[in-house]
Amino acid sequence: MMPFWKILRHRLRAYRRVLFFGRRALSLLLRGFLALYLGGGLVLFGLFFDDLVRAVAPGADPLLVASRGLLPFALAYAALRVFVESGVGVDLQPYLPLPLRRSVLAGVAGVPALLSLWNAVPLAFVATVCVEAALGGALGPALRFGLVSVGVLAAVP
Numbered sequence: 356m357m358p359f360w361k362i363l364r365h366r367l368r369a370y371r372r373v374l375f376f377g378r379r380a381l382s383l384l385l386r387g388f389l390a391l392y393l394g395g396g397l398v399l400f401g402l403f404f405d406d407l408v409r410a411v412a413p414g415a416d417p418l419l420v421a422s423r424g425l426l427p428f429a430l431a432y433a434a435l436r437v438f439v440e441s442g443v444g445v446d447l448q449p450y451l452p453l454p455l456r457r458s459v460l461a462g463v464a465g466v467p468a469l470l471s472l473w474n475a476v477p478l479a480f481v482a483t484v485c486v487e488a489a490l491g492g493a494l495g496p497a498l499r500f501g502l503v504s505v506g507v508l509a510a511v512p
Contacts, residue, residue: 362459390472394479401483405491418488418496422503428477429507436473474508481505 373379405417412420481504488497 358459362455387472390476394476397476397480398483401480402487404480404484405487416496417484418493418500421484422500425504425507432477477508478505 404421408415408417408420481501485497485501488494488500
């Protein structure tokens with residue numbers, strides 16, 4: 356059986372061997388800057404989120420407000436990722452004749468999606484809101500919100 360890391364190393368080499376690697380690298384660099392820009396904006400939004408919620412709805416809990424917006428956010432985010440990452444999918448056809456377990460094939464398909472910068476962008480907001488809530492004394496709800504958010508991001512294709 357071929358180990359999982361050997362398959363991922365093969366995918367990385369295949370990524371570098373293409374004729375248009377320079378354009379692909381430039382595109383990756385631009386997407387990285389866009390992700391950093393959006394992530395920085397979401398960190399700032401997360402820092403002021405509890406103050407904004409308390410100013411708009413004085414008695415509302417910021418974590419409850421963020422939790423209620425989680426499902427609509429996930430649906431809109433999944434639709435956005437369909438357009439942004441339309442060519443990121445893994446073609447498993449070349450790997451089917453190889454002596455691989457199905458779990459390794461699932462890992463080959465899932466790991467690049469989980470390590471995508473587009474998963475790190477909303478995590479910037481989630482982490483900031485959770486840290487603010489935990490520092491404010493709401494460790495349990497912050498942990499629940501963080502774990503549910505990570506679960507929602509893992510479920511988005």
